[in-house]
Each structure stands twice: as C-alpha cells, then as structure tokens.
C-alpha cells in the first residue's frame with residue numbers, strides 16, 4: 001500500500017511544505033444541512049477539518065495538556081510501572097512505529113486510555129495514583145466523556161452529509177459501546193540522530209473519526225494523494241481552541257473511498273511537542289459495509305463487509321505486534 005520512498009523524505013522539501021487552510025466546521029451551528037454540506041466537502045477534498053464549538057473549552061484543553069506533560073515528566077520507572085497492557089498505559093520512546101515498515105520505532109512516548117464508557121473494559125485502564133498526580137484521572141475521564149459527546153454529535157452530521165438519517169450510526173450499532181481510545185503523545189523534541197526523520201511516521205488512522213488536540217508546536221503534515229508520486233506534504237497549523245478532525249480507514253471503507261482517510265505524519269522541529277488524539281471507532285461487532293448512498297451499479301463496493309473488531313485487531317497487530325514483543329523491547333532499552 002505504501003511506497004518505500006515515502007519513508008525517506010527530503011528534508012528540504014519538508015521545510016518548504018505549504019500551509020493548508022482547512023475548512024472550519026462549527027459543531028454548534030443551528031444550520032445543520034449547510035454544516036453537513038461543508039463536512040462533505042472537507043471530507044472529499046482533505047479528509048481533515050477543524051472543529052470549533054465542540055464543547056471542550058480552551059482552558060480545559062490547556063489543563064489536559066499540562067496534566068499530560070506532568071505524566072511524561074515522571075521518572076521512567078514510574079511510567080514503566082504503568083507499561084502498556086491490553087493496549088492501555090504507557091509506551092516508551094521508540095517502542096512503536098505508526099508506519100508498519102519503519103524498522104526503528106518513532107521518537108515519541110505515549111499513554112493510552114481505553115473506553116471509560118464501556119464498563120466491561122473500563123477496568124483495564126491503568127492510572128497514575130492520586131498521590132503521584134493529583135486530579136489526573138478525573139481530568140482525563142472528563143475529557144473522555146466530552147470527546148465522546150462531541151464525537152457522537154459530529155457523527156450525526158457526518159451521517160447527514162452522506163444523505164443518511166442523522167441517527168444512522170446509532171441505528172447500525174456503531175455507537176453502542178464504541179471502542180474509543182485516548183492517546184496522549186509527547187515528542188521530546190531534541191534530534192538525537194540524523195536517522196530520526198519523523199516524530200510520527202506516515203500513517204492513516206484505522207477507525208471512524210479522530211479528534212486531535214495540539215499544543216501549538218508545528219509538525220503535523222498531511223498528504224492528500226496517498227497513492228500519487230511524488231508525494232506532496234502540507235502543514236496543518238494549530239488553531240487555538242479548535243480540534244483537528246480526520247477521517248479514518250473504516251469511514252473510507254464505509255463511504256467507498258468518497259471520504260478520504262488521509263495520510264499524515266509528524267515531522268520533528270527540534271521543539272518539544274504534546275498532542276492528544278481521540279480515536280472514536282465503531283463498536284467491535286458493528287459490520288462496516290459500504291453505505292447504500294455511496295455505491296451504485298457503476299461504482300460497486302470496493303471492500304467486502306468486515307466486523308469492526310476484526311479489522312481493528314488486524315491493524316493493531318501490524319502496528320504493535322503482540323504485547324509480549326512490547327515487553328521485550330522495553331527490557332532491551334532499560
């Protein structure tokens with residue numbers, strides 16, 4: 001699917017990347033049809049847009065990023081006490097690459113929080129103790145709930161944008177215990193070697209939609225035409241108070257590639273950077289099958305139906321290997 005030359009970007013080309021003006025979508029607008037139309041245009045053209053009035057206020061976003069910075073500044077041993085298990089917890093530097101064929105992991109550390117909404121899995125989450133990081137867990141739980149709320153609201157507009165009933169995703173069971181994940185990210189910033197050409201290697205997200213919070217430090221780039229060579233990368237700048245939303249691979253399958261799951265990456269700038277990604281994915285038993293409004297006789301479905309859980313498991317396996325492999329890579333590094 002990816003060309004190898006993608007992995008060796010020319011740094012000159014990178015520095016000269018053009019800056020995009022992505023569409024801004026107002027989640028609270030009463031003009032739902034025109035908002036849905038703008039979403040459609042954004043998803044067809046970019047697969048990315050900014051979301052404003054989404055219910056997570058700027059002050060709270062700052063608080064979340066501060067809490068995230070506190071976690072990552074803990075001594076490594078404290079963080080390793082929360083090492084990732086069942087896809088939840090701390091992942092150290094270089095332990096994973098978002099592009100499956102990058103041999104060395106990405107120079108970033110992350111902390112994963114799985115659904116707090118689904119009580120059958122919420123207990124799997126790992127939390128720093130209240131003594132170590134006061135108010136950390138309630139802050140992240142509150143963020144989780146706010147993003148679930150924003151995600152559901154946004155999906156009703158996405159359904160409308162595809163000429164479907166506003167409650168379509170609910171009706172097909174996608175939102176009944178959605179498999180959502182928060183990924184707190186820290187890119188340390190200092191360039192350790194010339195080899196480290198990425199903060200996060202090129203990838204598309206696997207799921208339905210991603211809502212991303214950034215701290216203002218640049219680095220995020222997108223490539224609209226993932227199969228075209230040479231690839232053209234454009235900068236996505238931070239907009240204060242806005243979330244950056246992107247379409248994932250499952251939504252691309254659902255829409256028969258009408259909506260793009262756009263390739264993106266994070267380039268290192270030498271500056272420390274924090275971000276928080278919220279992956280809002282369908283419930284695992286929801287079947288992802290081309291929407292009727294997205295196929296016709298002349299444009300038949302390009303992908304067979306697939307259970308969301310099966311699809312995600314396979315993508316996770318390719319990215320993370322098994323949890324056993326993760327433990328080995330951690331031991332080697334300490």
Ligand SMILES: O=C(O)CCC(=O)C(=O)O
Pocket residue numbers: 183185200205212214220264266275276277
């Ligand atoms: O850190 C960022 O800005 C993007 C992160 C990202 O694309 C991801 O975690 O999937």
Ligand SMILES: [Fe+2]
Pocket residue numbers: 203204205264
């Ligand atoms: Fe991503």
